[in-house]
Amino acid sequence: MLLISCPNCGSRDETEFHYGGQAHVPYPENPNELTDRQWAEFLFYRDNTKGAFAERWLHSTGCRQWFNMLRDTVTYDIQAVYPMGTPRPDAPAPAPESGTASTAADSTTTGTAAPDISGTSTSETSTTAPEGATK
Amino acid sequence: MAETAAPATSYEKNLSLRVTPAAQLRAAFETGSVQGVVELSEVSFLTMVGLRVNRTSDTGQRVTAVTGGLPAACGAVSGTGDTSVLWLGPEEFLVVAPTEAHESLGGDLIQALREALGDGEGQVVDLSANRTTFELTGPRSRAVLEKGCALDLHPRVLKAGTALSTEIGNIPVVLWKTGEETFRIFPRASFADFLGRWLLDAMREYASPEVP
The missing domain is CATH 3.30.70.1520 (Heterotetrameric sarcosine oxidase)
Structure with a gap:
């Protein structure tokens, strides 16, 4: 059981809190201009850090306020608790998310078209194959 | 036809129809309370x-x-x-x-x-x-709450006149220490029956003499 220090309420049990996932994931400035791949990266792709990890928490049974927490994913050591909207306290480069997301999406833009083709081709082959099998 | 006559004011009718969320436990609260040790009641x-x-x-x-x-x-x-x-x-x-x-x-x-x-x-x-009110009072009230509340309820930390949102028996409540040995517990209405029975169960050991 973690003992989490809420900025408003002080130390409380982990069961009073809800986890809010990775912190510092900015909403895209122009969501309509994103490719499906980039949008998927924003929605679903998160870091799986071994070590210090910035995450959001909600003190749901207490003051019902969100806050950020820097937690070591190996030792569960809580290194810092800081308000929403403030940069990560230990980070030298605080906002690498948008840059990495765009470069990663560039390298995989061809990949988004590929699954469509492969998906249709596999469905065609899969429909033809059983016919041959039954005959 | 007499009962169709409207009551003098609408709220008189409302009062007669109102049922507290833990009304079904009223008798159990009376029998489960240990006089002078720990007593539980619902404030309506x-x-x-x-x-x-x-x-x-x-x-x-x-x-x-x-x-x-x-x-x-x-x-x-x-x-x-x-x-x-x-x-x-x-x-x-x-x-x-x-x-x-x-x-x-x-x-x-x-x-x-x-x-x-x-x-x-x-x-x-x-x-x-939204919520109902339980009043738990007596010298053993802190011991009862400590069975299901992770807060430090010791009087040197939790002073009388303090109210905290927390969990008791995994139920989210507002816990208000109104006196040195008196707590008011505000569970939501739908949790009142469970929490009332949970508190009765937690109080039961104090009804029998202490095992040396």
Whole structure:
């Protein structure tokens, strides 16, 4: 059981809190201009850090306020608790998310078209194959 | 045809129909209470108002004038007379007042709060039916609560006159220490039956003599 220090309420049990996932994931400035791949990266792709990890928490049974927490994913050591909207306290480069997301999406833009083709081709082959099998 | 005659006022009819969320446990509370050790009862139909306002704003100042203060920090309780204001969040408070303060009984508390809020930023919501009130009192009341509450309830940490949102028996409640050996517990109505039975179970060991 973690003992989490809420900025408003002080130390409380982990069961009073809800986890809010990775912190510092900015909403895209122009969501309509994103490719499906980039949008998927924003929605679903998160870091799986071994070590210090910035995450959001909600003190749901207490003051019902969100806050950020820097937690070591190996030792569960809580290194810092800081308000929403403030940069990560230990980070030298605080906002690498948008840059990495765009470069990663560039390298995989061809990949988004590929699954469509492969998906249709596999469905065609899969429909033809059983016919041959039954005959 | 006699019963079709309307009662004198609508609220008299409402009063006769109202049932508290833990009314079915009233007899169990009486038999389960251990006189002078730990006693449990349900306090019926307190008036509760959810208040959301920035206490330093002009609107907050107007609301403060009605309630007699808004608490500044976690655990604090303010208010004058019978009306108490419990801190729930930085801009969220729970006003607890006697039954008679409700507007259905001719009270003017909620209306006064609404008028104080005016068109300012904030919220005044009648939450009287949201939660019920348990009163746990006696020298063993802290021992009962400690079976299911992770807060430090020792009197050197939790002073009388402190109210905290927490969990008791995994039920989210507001726990208000009103006296040295008296706690008021505010569970939501749907949890009242479970928490009432949970507390009765936690109290049961104090009915029999202590095993040396």
